[in-house]
Amino acid sequence: MGMVLLLATGCEKKKGENQPENSVITAADRVEKGRYLIMTSGCNDCHTDGFMQDSGKPESNWLTGSALGWQGPWGTTYPPNLRLTVQTLSEQQWLDMLKTRKGMPPMPWPSVNAFNEEDARALYAYIRSLGPKGEHSPLALAPGVEPQTPYLSMMPQNLPLAVSAQ
Numbered sequence: 001m002g003m004v005l006l007l008a009t010g011c012e013k014k015k016g017e018n019q020p021e022n023s024v025i026t027a028a029d030r031v032e033k034g035r036y037l038i039m040t041s042g043c044n045d046c047h048t049d050g051f052m053q054d055s056g057k058p059e060s061n062w063l064t065g066s067a068l069g070w071q072g073p074w075g076t077t078y079p080p081n082l083r084l085t086v087q088t089l090s091e092q093q094w095l096d097m098l099k100t101r102k103g104m105p106p107m108p109w110p111s112v113n114a115f116n117e118e119d120a121r122a123l124y125a126y127i128r129s130l131g132p133k134g135e136h137s138p139l140a141l142a143p144g145v146e147p148q149t150p151y152l153s154m155m156p157q158n159l160p161l162a163v164s165a166q
């Protein structure tokens with residue numbers, strides 16, 4: 001509604017970097033831009049319970065985390081409640097986390113590490129604007145620990161022998 005988005009991508013790319021520093025998304029303000037990035041980057045698919053089943057509604061529940069575990073060789077992880085996360089971090093701490101953190105699957109850390117600083121600021125502004133809501137998600141479990149919550153198994157199946165023997 002009244003939001004203006006413009007994507008301009010520069011041709012030059014710094015060697016060895018995934019981050020397109022010259023890409024600029026302009027929006028009416030940081031909050032609108034953050035909302036756009038959350039919506040288009042798929043963050044809600046994991047960080048909002050029932051998002052895929054409910055066709056994305058309601059926005060008031062966005063990013064409140066999930067107690068549905070994702071289990072794989074790394075153990076079981078739960079998408080945290082980002083509405084609570086941003087309450088505990090300064091903007092600078094948020095920027096540092098998005099840029100440098102190498103965490104656990106299935107969180108797409110390489111994608112999030114590639115947000116440029118202005119996009120990361122917009123995400124912070126938008127998530128803060130939603131306000132705190134909900135509970136903390138369960139803590140991650142080590143491999144071999146049986147979850148007490150529902151979970152999805154992401155164990156690789158039927159791998160070629162050469163790969164599974166590694």
Ligand code: HEC
Pocket residue numbers: 038041042043044045046047070077078079080081082085102103104105106107108112123
């Ligand atoms: C495929 C599922 C999935 C998607 C998609 C996803 N996340 Fe995550 N996210 C997770 C899981 C699981 C964790 C916990 C693992 C970890 O902390 O390394 C996590 C952790 C995080 C954390 C750390 C929060 C804290 O309190 O420690 C942040 C920040 C985050 N995600 C932001 C995002 C953003 C922004 C997007 C969209 C660009 C996104 N995530 C998309 C699953 C996902």
